[in-house]
Amino acid sequence: MAYNLKSESEVKEYINNLGIEYRFGCYSEKKPEVCHLLADFLESIKKDYEKAGKVYKNNCDEYKYGRSCLKYATYNLLGRGSKKSDFKIAYDYFEKGCNLEEPDSCLNQGLLLITKNDCIELKQDVLRGMELLEKACAGKNANACYYLSGMYISGVKKADVVSNPGSSKIKEDEYEISKNMTKAFQFALEGCNLGNMYSCANLSQMYAKGDGVDKDEKLAEKYKNMALDMQKDVQSNKTLTFQQGLQS
Known part of the structure; x- marks a missing residue:
C-alpha cells in the first residue's frame, strides 16, 4: 500500500505497519539487522526504553550484532531503561561489541579503561x-x-605521579605514555580526514608551530578553515535520521 503521509491517520498507520514489519523480520525471519531496527523503533518512536534495551541485549547475545552490543552497553552506562546505571555491564557489552569489530564499542571500552573513576569496579589500564x-x-x-x-x-x-606530583619537574620515566608529537600529528591527520573538526584544529596548530611536522603556514591556514567549515556544518545540521540508529 502506498502512503502519501498527508494525514495524521496515514502517518499512524504507516508507523504501526513499520513496527509490525520489524517484529516479523526480527522474530520470524531472525534477521539481526532488522532486530536492531526494531529496537531503534521502540526507542525513538515508542519511547519504550526498557523493551528497546531487551531487544538490543538479545540481538547482541544471540545474533552477535555488534551495533546492538554498543547500544545495550550505552543503555547501562546511562541507566536508560533501568533504575540505575551499571558500569560493569556497560564495559562487558562494549567489549563484546569491540570483539565483533564495532569501532564505537572499542572507543568506549578504551575510554572506560583510561579514565580513573573510583565508582567503577574496573581497574585503570591506560x-x-x-x-x-x-x-x-x-x-x-x-x-x-x-x-x-x-x-x-x-x-x-x-597514576602515582598525578596524585603526588611534588614540586620538581616530571621525568620521562614518570609518564605512562610519553609525549610524542610525531604520533600526535599522525593521529590528528587521520582524525581530520575522518571529519573530526578538533583534529583539524590541532593540525592547524601543529603546522603553524612546526610540532611533529615541518612548519607550513599555508597548510596551517587550510586546516584552520576546514575546522571552521566543519563547525558551521555541525551547527546547521543537527538532525536525527531514523533507521540509521539513534546515537546515545
Missing part, C-alpha cells in the same frame, strides 16, 4: 585502553583518533 582506541581509529572512528592525538600531545602521567 596502555590497554590506548590499544583499544587505536583499534577504533583503525576502524575509522574519528573521535578515537582525536583522543589518541591529544594523549600524545600532552603525554599521560602515571
Whole structure:
C-alpha cells in the first residue's frame, strides 16, 4: 500500500505497519539487522526504553550484532531503561561489541579503561585502553583518533605521579605514555580526514608551530578553515535520521 503521509491517520498507520514489519523480520525471519531496527523503533518512536534495551541485549547475545552490543552497553552506562546505571555491564557489552569489530564499542571500552573513576569496579589500564582506541581509529572512528592525538600531545602521567606530583619537574620515566608529537600529528591527520573538526584544529596548530611536522603556514591556514567549515556544518545540521540508529 502506498502512503502519501498527508494525514495524521496515514502517518499512524504507516508507523504501526513499520513496527509490525520489524517484529516479523526480527522474530520470524531472525534477521539481526532488522532486530536492531526494531529496537531503534521502540526507542525513538515508542519511547519504550526498557523493551528497546531487551531487544538490543538479545540481538547482541544471540545474533552477535555488534551495533546492538554498543547500544545495550550505552543503555547501562546511562541507566536508560533501568533504575540505575551499571558500569560493569556497560564495559562487558562494549567489549563484546569491540570483539565483533564495532569501532564505537572499542572507543568506549578504551575510554572506560583510561579514565580513573573510583565508582567503577574496573581497574585503570591506560596502555590497554590506548590499544583499544587505536583499534577504533583503525576502524575509522574519528573521535578515537582525536583522543589518541591529544594523549600524545600532552603525554599521560602515571597514576602515582598525578596524585603526588611534588614540586620538581616530571621525568620521562614518570609518564605512562610519553609525549610524542610525531604520533600526535599522525593521529590528528587521520582524525581530520575522518571529519573530526578538533583534529583539524590541532593540525592547524601543529603546522603553524612546526610540532611533529615541518612548519607550513599555508597548510596551517587550510586546516584552520576546514575546522571552521566543519563547525558551521555541525551547527546547521543537527538532525536525527531514523533507521540509521539513534546515537546515545
